[in-house]
Amino acid sequence: MDIYITLSVLASVFYLEAGMYPLKLRRCNLEWSFLLIAIALALWALTSTLLHTTSGVYSLIFYMLSGLSIILLPALFLNFALVLSADDERPGKFTVIPIIPSFLFIYLLLVASLVKPGDIHDLLSWTGDFRGLFEAYMVGYLAVAVSLIWNHARVAPSHRERNMTTLIFITSSFSLIAALIVTTLIPSSPQNMNTLGQIVGMIGAAGIVHGMANYHPPSMSPSLAGESIIDKVTDLVVLLDAEGGVTKLNQRAESELGVDSAGDWRDIVAPEHHGKLEREFEDIRERASSSRGDYHHRPLSIEYLRSDGERLPVKLFISLIREGADVVGYSMVAQDLRHTLRLRDRIEETEKSEKLTRMRLHEFRTLNEAIIRINHSNSPDELFRNIMGLLNEHLGLSDGALYLLRDGVLSPLEDGFSIDDPEKILGELDDAVLVRDGLIAVALRHDDKTLGFMVFRNGHEPDEYELKLLETMGGEAASTLKRIFYEKRLVESLEETELLLREIHHRVKNNLQVISSLLNLQSSYIDDPGITGVLRDSQGRIMSMSMIHEKLYRSGNLADVDVRGYIEGLARSIMFSYLRPDQQVELRFEIEDIKLNVDTIMPLGLIVNELVTNAFKYAFPDGGGEVRVSLGRDGDGFLLTVADDGVGLPDDFNLDSLRSLGMLLVRNLTDQLNGELEYTSNGGTEFRVRFSEVQYKKRF
Structure with a gap:
């Protein structure tokens, strides 16, 4: 018996040393989780032997500790596999989830040991009727752990980590298979079986330690860097x-x-x-x-x-x-220095050509800068300031003037000096640049049309480069002036057109309101309710169109209308017109932020007018209710819904045999929008109109 105790003690010491060794190299979550396995193995190695050599309460204590280590080993090994396979997103040293099922078996161990003691020499006698469940727990946890290790061995990001994980997989798989063979196929006494188990466990632990110590991912160090x-x-x-x-x-x-x-x-x-x-x-x-x-x-x-x-x-x-x-x-x-010496020889041979290249490059940059600054000018004053800035920087010219020819009259800008006879200089400007009497005149010509000229005071005779720069500036300045004049006329034309359109919409809106007022005045002289109702319906249709024109001339966009504001205002206006004093009708809106063009909003507004008017006129004969108007996107088109919770439609209502002018308008206007009209009448009425925005067609 002494040899078994000695082997168990040595195995326990080996397990503890094996668990501590990786921590000497690196203190990470993986090493800490393996230390927990080593402690459980050491506890199992020591207590599973001592319980056979003691009796009484000590034997019971060793029996309980041995059972506890056997219960925790699968959970700790699964925790180790989770930490290993988590890669860069490492969990903590110990995760709680794998050990939760272990509490059930710990409870069974305590009951079997303290309440109903069994054969303590059988390490699994405490499982009783749950032996099969415990074996499934062990096999399942260990199988999942080995699968996680194998999967990580294939997908680990670094070669060293794949080698480490592969070695851990091989040694752990070998230990588990060997343990299965020892416990099921080789008949032996508990002491011999425990000894064989210790040998198998030490082999597995040694393999895992070897993999962690020799193949762990390298860390950055100053010497390695x-x-x-x-x-x-x-x-x-x-x-x-x-x-x-x-x-x-x-x-x-x-x-x-x-x-x-x-x-x-x-x-x-x-x-x-x-x-x-x-x-x-x-x-x-x-x-x-x-x-x-x-x-x-x-x-x-x-x-x-x-x-x-x-x-x-x-x-x-x-x-x-x-x-x-x-x-x-x-x-x-x-x-x-071989390449440097070769380059030095080449540099000496090309110094003259490089000097010439630098000079040409400087000229190109100057011309490019001049073109950019001139072309970005938005007014004649800004253009002249940019040109003077460039000439002052590159040619030292600080005094100049700009003369523009407008309607046959040559006039200077306010900035700049005056010359005695600008018409004479303009007449002598046959070439792009004229130099005379200390002045330099530069023509502003575009498409053979003279727009004016620039004149500068000069203290020296300009060289070829300076003349070329002045000629380029004159051509670009003339082109920019032409653009500025065109843009000014275009903006003025657009502003005038927009003003006229707003005025047209305003007058159309006023005319429609006059027509509505005339209908209202006419209805006050008619006693027939039927005719009065027809006039009121006509007023509503006119009002729906009038509101569109009002939206257009009040908005900043003459092409599109804000649908939400328009429909909400139209529906509220209808409610105020048709709501009786004894009615309480709630008007609810579900309208998305949508803008539609005039060709679409005009028929859509008439449809909303007819459907909302019908709801207030016929849906609530005996009281109040709710009217809901919604509009939103539906695929590539839009969906308009007008619904109420009133009495519903008549039994003989049919879209194919309509006699009402209002519903005929709704159907025809839906066709105009290339839409579809649907309705339901069950505990109220709901009309749905699916349509697409009408594309604008050129009228001339």
């Missing part, structure tokens, strides 16, 4: 120790020099440069001894020796490397 940067730089980097021995060459240095190692810096430097570098190293050490910082010397132009005997010209930078106050080495960073 430094090595990566040194290998990636395009310069030749050689690191020396304090005595001058070569400790590292980066990839570029190895490739260019044709060596992968060197004993001393003298092996890679041309002999004639040895003395220079020795003096430089000595100077660096002397300066460093009197300075707290790292001394960086001036660059040296030397030659490296390649393995094939060829020489490599470089510019060398030497820096001192310190650790605290101690000198630990030097860094030699060399720039390959």
Whole structure:
């Protein structure tokens, strides 16, 4: 029996050491979740053996602790798999959800141990009638955990993490299969079975620890970043120790020099440069001894020796490397000068052409800037200010004037100086630029039509470049002036047209109101209710059209009408006209923010007028109710709904045999909108009109 206890103690120590080892390398959620598994394994290894060597209350305690560890192991292993497979979105060290079913089995363990003690030498005797459920719990949890690990082994983002997860999958799968074989296929005593189980468990734990320790994703460190940067730089980097021995060459240095190692810096430097570098190293050490910082010397132009005997010209930078106050080495960073020397030769050959290119580029930029600033002018005054600013900047001209030819009369802008005889200068401007008597005149011509000229005071004779710049400015200024004049006339024409349209809508609205007033006046002289009703209905139709014209001339858009405001105002006007004093009718709207053109809103308004009027006239003969008007988008079209909760339609109502003028109007206007008219009458009346916006057609 002593050998079983010794093995159990050793197994417990092994499990605890295995659980603590990954935490020495990295303290993350994965390592903490594995520590919980290791503690449960250590508790199971120790208590499952001690319960066979003790009796009484101690044996019962070990029996309960052993059962507790067996219950928690599947949940802890599933928690470990969840943490592993969660990738960048790691859960905490321990998640609560996997352990919730374990509380049921812990309760059964306590009842079986304290209330109804059974055979404590059978580790699962406490399960009783729930043994099958517990086995399903263990197998299910372990199977889900292994599946999660296998899936993560295939989709893990890094190669190292896939290797780690694959090793964990293999070892955990092996341990579970081996444990299943030991417990079901190999007959043995409880002590032998426990020993075999410990061996299998230690193999599995060792494999998991090996995977976590050797394949965990690497973390960023200064040394790793430094090595990566040194290998990636395009310069030749050689690191020396304090005595001058070569400790590292980066990839570029190895490739260019044709060596992968060197004993001393003298092996890679041309002999004639040895003395220079020795003096430089000595100077660096002397300066460093009197300075707290790292001394960086001036660059040296030397030659490296390649393995094939060829020489490599470089510019060398030497820096001192310190650790605290101690000198630990030097860094030699060399720039390959072969390409630089070739470029220097080419530059010397092309200096004259580059100078000419820069001059032409400056001219092009100046012309481009002039064109842009001139073309962005929106008035003659702004145009002249922009031109004066450009000429002052590039030609030093600060005094000028702009003369425009309007209706055959040549007149200057207010800004600028005056000249004695501008008509004479205009007559002499045969070319684009005229220079005479200290003045420079620039013609403003567009499509062979003279718009005026600009004149500037000048103290020197302009060169070819300046004449070209002035000519370009004159052409662009004339084109811009033409655009400004066209835009001004167009804006004035548009404003006049808009004013006329508003006036037309206003007068149409007034005329319709006059017609409505005449009908109202006429109805006061008629005693026949039928005729009075007809006149009132006609007033409502006229009012619906009048309100559209009122909306148009009051809005900022003469093409579209705000449908919500129009329909709400129309419906309320109808309610005030037809609502009797003894009625209480609520008017409810469900109208989206929609704008429709006049060709659509005119028939739509008449439809709303007829349907809402009918609702107030016929839906509530004995009291009140609700009238609902809604309008919204329906696919590519629109849906208008007018509904009430009144008495409904007559039994003989039929859209195909209408006798009412109002409903005939609704049907015909729906056809005009290319729409569909539907209705229902069940506990009220509801009319639905599906239609599309009528596209505007040119009338001339």
